[in-house]
Amino acid sequence: MCGDHAVRGAVLWRRLIGGLALGWAVWVWGPGGLTAVWAAAAPETVVESAAEKPIVPPQLKPSPADARIAYVAARILEGQHYTRQRLDDEVSSRFLDRYLESFDPQHLHFLQSDLREFEFYRHRLDDYVLRRFDLTPAFEIFQRFYERLQQRVTYVEELLRKEEFRFDTDERIEVDRRKAPYPRDMTEARKLWRERLRYEYLQEKLNGEKPEQITNTLWRRYQRNLRMFSEWDNADVLQVFLNALAHVYDPHSDYLGKQQMENFAMGMNLALEGIGAELTAPDGYCTIRRLIPGGPAERSKKLQPKDRIVGVAQGDGPFVDVVDMNLNKVVQLIRGPKGTTVRLLVIPADAPDPSVRKVVTLVRDRIRLEDQAAKARLVEWPDENGTVRRIGIIDLPSFYSTMDFSGSEDQSDYRSCAADVARLLGKLKAEGMEGLILDLRRNGGGSLDEAIRITGFFIPKGPVVQVRDGEGRVTIKEDRDPRMLWDGPMVVLTSRFSASASEIVAAALQDYGRAVLVGDASTHGKGTVQAPSLLRNFMRPSATLTQDPGLLKYTISKFYRANGESTQLKGVVPDIVLPSVMNVSKDIGEAALDNPLPWDTIESARFEPLNWVAPYLEELRKRSQARVAASQDFAYVREDIERFLKQQADRTLSLNEEERKREKEEMEARRKARQKERLTRQEVQPRTWEITLADVDKPGLPQPVSSAKPVARSREGAGSDPGGETNAVAAVSPTSAVRIGEPVDPDADEEDSSTGEDSTSPAHDFVMREAEMILVDYMHLWSKDRPLTAGRTVPAGAASQP
Structure with missing residues (x-):
């Protein structure tokens, strides 16, 4: 059984807070290999330029194999999903709506005449899937979508040639059209397309681009988007179709084709087989964004x-031209089994001329994604008596665990986040840790078993979570080991992105009175369990089935806390709530998703609370509230909340250039003023050590970092989805509701979710800082009742020196 990986709606929310941008960054983990040799490119390796390549519309037809896969997936959902809902006319109706929304979430492409035509299928999709074994509706709707997209691209090209782009009126654009009606006819559709193009043009103009540059950028963007869909095959259409069906049952059931299945396994295993490069496509060229340390690409130099x-x-073999190719497909070409060879035709970053080509030969290898594994910090803080306390912080991005769909029995690269956390705890204790923070802010879930094991590190023994299946049977999952790896003061830090398994851990430690929970107003609210089923196990071998039928991940159970309350929909409410823009967002959390299962309760399990928090909680809240009220950083958050609420109420943007310039100048001035104010502060910076798993077995501590900064984060992880396929290692899925049908802007920035500022900013993590202060207070109050390990006394308010 498994939970899922982080939060659908996160990317949308971050676009809204960042100015409601319509584009987004696209990145994936590229695949990997070993040692390389440079050589001059042979004449036959020269590839065709993107502008010369014609875009050929896809001509796809459903195959018998597609129908078999759909039939098996539908039957599994009917018989084994938690709701036991039959695929009847009611489900068929919602299925049609979900499938249309998958292609056109912003209601820009399909015309109302298209919808009237497709209405024929409203109560017949169940018959087509279960009785006719015919996926004609799926392919017919995709072809119509492509036709409308092609019309949009043609119209945009015409506008780019003829339009005089002036932005001196009071025109505004409706940014979020998810609930708006579809265009009545082609005239209204063109009006919407023109508005979107004008918005995109203004965005580029505000970024300082010249008219000819803007025209070229937008033309290539639309061409690239159309080309991506022209390269779709039956597997892509089936992926969207069956995902739409699964999401009718609940938002965390998914169909994963072969590629998505591999990405899901990579996210759980924290490993991939390939060359070890992170890729992006900023201008239609597959570009190396980063080399993964220790991977073949990095080792090759x-x-x-x-x-x-x-x-x-x-x-x-021969070279395949990948210019303007769908980035997912490029990744699939580069990725491959360990020990195999791949050759890359490369334009070096430092080439004097873009016509220069080099050939790099790499042998693929297995790469561990260590930057997404658990890591730790040790921080020194003086308490109110001037005694220096060492605080341990464990950053756990997911509950990863080895998952292998290949059937291999090789366990040489087995991964367990519980084992990793245990090692980090041992190191922190050996170095004098007196209090612990478990950071689950970006943890979207993962393995249920790993979550139970980690909870057991902090409680003597007893129920951790209750699981009820579709038949109403309740199973109590317990920690049976009476040993505690840490029995001292503890804080758990959560956010609206904390989901699934992370909510289980937080809820259990709260129910036992074991840790102080700190964070956003609630966690995500994903209280469901998914089981992955390989569809090949349900299908007889057949000559018609030449592709891997993929995997169906479907909800089989619901989680309940030890006290009997579900974590579904409502999430876990912290003991101390900190100000956050996420607290007021309507686009984040389980309630923002379609078809969530309801919240309910069952009978409480029998357990003995430790009650280590309640005696101190009122005082801890009082002290935290005083600090937050006096904090300039949290004052900035309150300002951001006020602005965000106005954006959320309006959801339109001005297309007046002068007004937008003023807004941009105000935002930039605000950013600089905040940055300047932060630099003028005379804040004590505690001595801090960052500890990775590679440091655990080394004697002593690494060199301390120069200043307090957040535990290293992967920006990718914050945008992933509980119920989506995986976290940062996943290739961008063609089922993403925010991507299909919209031109991809690979250069759009995403901004920090709490302040609207760049998440890579050197400014300290003030939410973590407040959690550290809460822990220091907790340790001081705790020490009055029970001993802590000895600290070192320094003058009050001073930090210890290296």
Whole structure:
């Protein structure tokens, strides 16, 4: 059984707080290999330029294999999903709506005449899937979508040639059209397309681009988007179709085709097989964003960030042109089994001329994604008596655990986040830790078993979570080991992105009175369990089934706390709530998703609370509230909340250039003023050590970092989805509701979710800082009743020196 990985709606929310941008960054983990040799490109390796390649519309038809896969997936959902809902006319109706929304979430492409035509299928999709074994509706709707997208691209190109882009009126654009009606006819559709193009043009103009640059950028963007859909095959259509069906049952059931299945396993295993490069496509060229340390690409010393990959060859085979190719498909070409060879045709980042080509030969290898594994920090803080306390912080991005869909029995690269956390706890205790913070702010879930094991590190023994299946049977999942790896003061830090398994851990530690919970007004609210089923196990071998039928991940159970309350929908409410823009967002959390299962309760399990928090909670809240009220950083958050509420109520943007310039100048001035104010503060910076798993077995501590800064984070992880396929290692899925049908802007920035500022800013993590202060207070109050390990006394308010 497994939970899922982080939060659908996160990316949308961050766009809203950042100015409601319509574009988004696209990145994926590229695949990997070993040692490389540079050589001059042979003449036959020169690839065709993107502008010369015609876009050929897809001509797809459903195959018998597609129908078999759909039938098996539908039957599994009917018989084994938690709701036991039959695929009847009611489900068929919602299925049709979900499928249309998958392609056109912003209601920009399908015309109302299209909808009237597709209405024929409203109560017949169940018959087509279960009785006719015919997926004609799925392919017919996709072809109509492509036709409308093609019309949009043609119209946009015409506008780019003829339109005089002036922005001197009071025109406004409706940014979020999810609840708006579909366009009545082509005239209204063109009006919407023109508005969107004008918005995109203004965005580029405000970024300082010249008219000819803007025209070229937008033309390529729309062409690239159309080309991506022109390259779709049956598996892509089936992916969207069956995902739409699964989401009718609940938002965390998913169909994963072969590629998505591999990405899901990579996210759980924290490992991939390939060359070890993070890729992006800023201008239609597959570009290296980052090399993964220790991977074949990095070890070769022959590749570097900003190198552009224009061709990929398997072994000694011919090169395949990948310019303007769907980035997912490029990744699939580069990724491959350990020990196999891939050749890359590359334009070096430092090439004097873009016509320069080099061939790099790499042998793929297995790469561990260590930057997404658990990590720790040790921080020194003086308490109110001047005694220096060492605080341990464990950052746990997910509850990862080895998952292998290949059937291999090789356990040489087995991963367990519980084992990793145990090692980090041992190191922190050996270095004098007196209090612990478990940071689950970006943890979207993962393995239920790993979550139970980690909870057991902090309680003597007893029920951790209750699980009820679709038949109403309740199973109590317990920690049976009376040993505690840490029995001292503890804080758990959560956010609206904390979901699934992370909510189980937080809820259990709260029910036992074991830790002080600190964070947003509630966690995400994903209280469901998903089981992955390989569809090949349900299908007889057949000559018609040439592809891997993929995997169905469907909800089989609901989680309940030890006290009997569900974590579903409502999430877990912290003991101390901190100000956050996420507290007021309507686009984040389980309630923002379609078809969530309801909240309910069952009978409480029998357990003995430790009651280590309640005696101190009122005083801890009082002290925290005083600090937050006096904090300039939290004052900034309150300002951001006020602005965000106005944005959320309006959801339109001005297309007046002068007004937008003023808004941008005000935002930039606000950012600089905050940055300047932070630099003028005379804040005590505690001595801090960052500890990775590689440091655990080394004697002593690494060199302390120069200043207090957040535990290193992957920006990718924050945008992932509980119930989506995986976290940062996942390739961008064609089922993403915010992506299909919209031109991709790979250069759009995402901004920090609490302040609207860049998440890579060197400004300290003031939410973590407040959690540290709460823990220091807790440790001081705790020490009055029970001993802590000895600290070192320094003058009050002073920090210890290296």
